[in-house]
Amino acid sequence: QVQLQQWGAGLLKPWETLSLTCGVYGESFSGYFWTWIRQTPGKGLEWIGEIQHSGSTNYNPSLKSRVIISIDTSKNQFSLKVNSLTAADTAVYFCAEGTYRGLEYWGQGTLVTVSS
């Protein structure tokens, strides 16, 4: 049974850096697109970016200058960092496993609030 378990700080101040990690259990790490998505009431679901086992990344151009997605294959984990936070980054952040079929497995979601 594939499970994605995510963790990280939920309350941050403007200009700080968001850091979330997603652990992958019950699944080989290669052959998938390890993806981060966020959800807000105003903008809905927003694709942030993805990383492959090789370390190759794709980012949403609207966030690319502030986002880094990295991978640790030895721990079956991948991570998201978003710097220079503003209130507009307040959202529920999800990690997910991407295949040619789509996003089949998701983490539980982490509410990140940016507030002074």
Added chain:
Amino acid sequence: EIVLTQSPATLSLSPGERATLSCRASQSVSRDLGWYQQKPGQAPRLLIYDASNRATGVPARFSGSGSGTEFTLTISSLEPEDFAVYYCHQRSNWPPYTFGQGTKLDIK
């Protein structure tokens, strides 16, 4: 960026009725479109991929159709657990992949 427009925004129906949800793309996505169901407090769940293929474990009452710019998700006979928000998602053109704004299916 490809914009996905879903209609209607809200659909009010009764259990046993048929639901038809639409997703229109601003440019062709071929058949690279999926549908997701999201219930409150949960992550989205993949229902349909490649426009018309049901994901593992998805009941047969869910079906998808379409190609190019026009897509439809049909629920043939609504069960109480089907009342949720539904999103379409394209993986044809990146970056970025995009989602529709959602259709809320609620109980009439």
